[in-house]
Amino acid sequence: MKELVRQRATVSFAMLLVATLVAFWLTVGHGGTVLSEGQALIWTEVIVLAFVKVRWVLLDFMELRSAPIGLRLLYESWGVGVAAVLIAFAWLVA
Secondary structure: OHHHHHOHHHHHHHHHHHHHHHHHHHHOOOOOOOOOHHHHHHHHHHHHHHHHHHHHHHHHHOOHHHOOHHHHHHHHHHHHHHHHHHHHHHHHHO
């Protein structure tokens, strides 16, 4: 049992669960049809958490941690780019 707890994938999975719970806690009760500045800030935080989760999945479950540096940079820059576009959109709509 100790080996299972010490594995990187188990720790990553636990952190993914924590990040999901934090994102859920941030968004409960903050829904609406029009984004205000406060809601844009909340969605920015949720998008950043989603980026962190995507990065953990890519590095630990898709084994990009040991991939060639070019491939790793491609996927990391893709994640940053998508997160930046979504954050910009959230603030433009607010």
